[in-house]
Amino acid sequence: MERTTLDLWVGMFVVAGIAALVMLAMKVGNLSTYNVSESYEVHAYFSNIGGLKPKASVRSAGVLIGRVTEITLDTERYEARVVMSLDKRYQFPKDTFANILTAGLLGEQYIGLMPGGDEEMLQNGEQLKKTQSAVILEDLIGKFLYSKAEEPAK
Amino acid sequence: MPAAKTIRVIGHRAINAVWRIGMATRFFFLILLYSGNSFRRFHLIIKELFSTGVMSLIIIVVAGLFVGMVLGLQGYETLKRYGSESALGVMVALGLVRELGPVVAALLFASRAGSAMTAEIGLMKATEQISAMEMMAVNPVARIVAPRFWAGVVSMPLLAALFSAVGVFGGYFVGVVQIGVDEGSFWSQMQAAVDFREDILNGVIKSFVFGMAVTVIALFEGYDAPPTAEGVSGATTRTVVQSSLAILMLDFVLTAMMFGGN
Numbered sequence: 230m231e232r233t234t235l236d237l238w239v240g241m242f243v244v245a246g247i248a249a250l251v252m253l254a255m256k257v258g259n260l261s262t263y264n265v266s267e268s269y270e271v272h273a274y275f276s277n278i279g280g281l282k283p284k285a286s287v288r289s290a291g292v293l294i295g296r297v298t299e300i301t302l303d304t305e306r307y308e309a310r311v312v313m314s315l316d317k318r319y320q321f322p323k324d325t326f327a328n329i330l331t332a333g334l335l336g337e338q339y340i341g342l343m344p345g346g347d348e349e350m351l352q353n354g355e356q357l358k359k360t361q362s363a364v365i366l367e368d369l370i371g372k373f374l375y376s377k378a379e380e381p382a383k
Numbered sequence: 384m385p386a387a388k389t390i391r392v393i394g395h396r397a398i399n400a401v402w403r404i405g406m407a408t409r410f411f412f413l414i415l416l417y418s419g420n421s422f423r424r425f426h427l428i429i430k431e432l433f434s435t436g437v438m439s440l441i442i443i444v445v446a447g448l449f450v451g452m453v454l455g456l457q458g459y460e461t462l463k464r465y466g467s468e469s470a471l472g473v474m475v476a477l478g479l480v481r482e483l484g485p486v487v488a489a490l491l492f493a494s495r496a497g498s499a500m501t502a503e504i505g506l507m508k509a510t511e512q513i514s515a516m517e518m519m520a521v522n523p524v525a526r527i528v529a530p531r532f533w534a535g536v537v538s539m540p541l542l543a544a545l546f547s548a549v550g551v552f553g554g555y556f557v558g559v560v561q562i563g564v565d566e567g568s569f570w571s572q573m574q575a576a577v578d579f580r581e582d583i584l585n586g587v588i589k590s591f592v593f594g595m596a597v598t599v600i601a602l603f604e605g606y607d608a609p610p611t612a613e614g615v616s617g618a619t620t621r622t623v624v625q626s627s628l629a630i631l632m633l634d635f636v637l638t639a640m641m642f643g644g645n
Contacts, residue, residue, distance in 0.1 A: 235429060235430060235433050236429060238433055238437045239429050239432045239433050239436070239437060241437075242432065242433075242436045242437045242440060242538070242541065243432075243436075243541065245440070245541075245545060246436075246538075246540070246541025246542065246544055246545055247541070247544075249541070249544040249545040249547070249548035249549075250540075250541075250544040250548075250583075250587070252548050253480060253544060253547055253548055253551075253583050254579055254583055256551075256570070256574075257476045257480065257547075257548075257551055257573055257574070257577050257583070258480075258574065258577045258578065258579040258582065258583050259574050259575065259577060259578060259579060
């Protein structure tokens with residue numbers, strides 16, 4: 230087959246296009262930070278998850294260690310069941326505390342893990358027993374007004 | 384009776400439009416049917432890739448750069464009011480990758496390459512080259528139309544990706560280099576917010592669909608053009624108008640399917 234300058238131009242075009250796609254994936258998107266390491270799943274029950282969404286981050290001491298994979302309502306106890314997948318490199322004690330926290334005042338909600346003191350570590354599929362629900366701003370305001378009303382008038 | 388006449392004209396147009404949609408669909412399946420032939424003669428596709436893809440490079444790159452720069456400028460002006468200039472990278476990248484990259488690249492592609500395709504094939508028909516091919520038992524769809532179709536379908540996603548990539552750098556240039564938004568937050572917030580599958584891959588799918596729509600419309604209009612000078616010019620105009628409308632309508636449908644609802 231003969232080589233022509235046409236082939237060179239088309240080759241350059243295809244290479245440039247693919248390079249642009251790779252650049253978008255690596256530099257613009259999050260493919261380079263995709264977690265390829267192994268993970269394990271744990272779940273926890275919350276009485277209220279507020280605005281937590283699937284794919285929200287799970288952090289401990291501020292470090293991203295996993296993602297929320299699934300949120301369902303357990304109709305036996307009427308609580309939200311949140312499944313999260315954590316990086317296998319990070320092991321947590323069995324009595325780890327799971328909080329739903331907010332990044333900033335009105336920011337996204339995420340799960341914060343506070344390790345306890347247990348000797349045994351959490352295994353795949355186990356449950357985080359100690360949880361604290363999301364802080365709902367309306368409840369907070371309601372409580373505040375309530376306590377104000379209860380105060381004796383001066 | 385002008386009222387009866389108006390109704391008659393409208394009805395005639397409507398029936399005509401449905402007729403043409405049916406013909407275009409049949410034409411599309413004919414292209415797919417004869418694609419095997421054109422893959423065996425790959426140099427034909429390469430030749431068309433040159434005239435549709437490589438020749439559109441300059442307009443795509445220049446347009447992408449300026450669209451990105453405008454996004455950087457406008458985004459900064461708006462975000463500044465809320466004190467969130469650091470989200471400029473997110474805005475530029477998401478705007479380009481999800482919407483502007485595929486759509487504007489496809490609009491440019493329709494007017495740059497689509498109109499050329501229509502004019503070329505229409506002229507071939509007017510100068511009876513297509514009937515001459517049929518005389519020689521060469522299938523014109525396999526020989527002329529299918530290679531152009533595949534060249535368009537392949538080059539469209541590549542062009543859209545180039546558009547987005549250049550646009551992000553345009554936004555970077557205006558936002559970070561000129562205005563002075565923090566470079567670290569520009570890139571890191573962008574990387575945190577842009578998802579590969581959700582945003583980039585959906586953009587590629589969009590541009591793939593647009594490429595198909597534009598090339599099918601352009602090739603059909605050319606193949607169906609009345610073999611006169613007037614007919615070819617009318618067909619070229621119709622190509623640009625119809626493919627632009629098709630891109631925008633398809634964009635809404637695809638966006639609703641990909642991002643709508645959640």
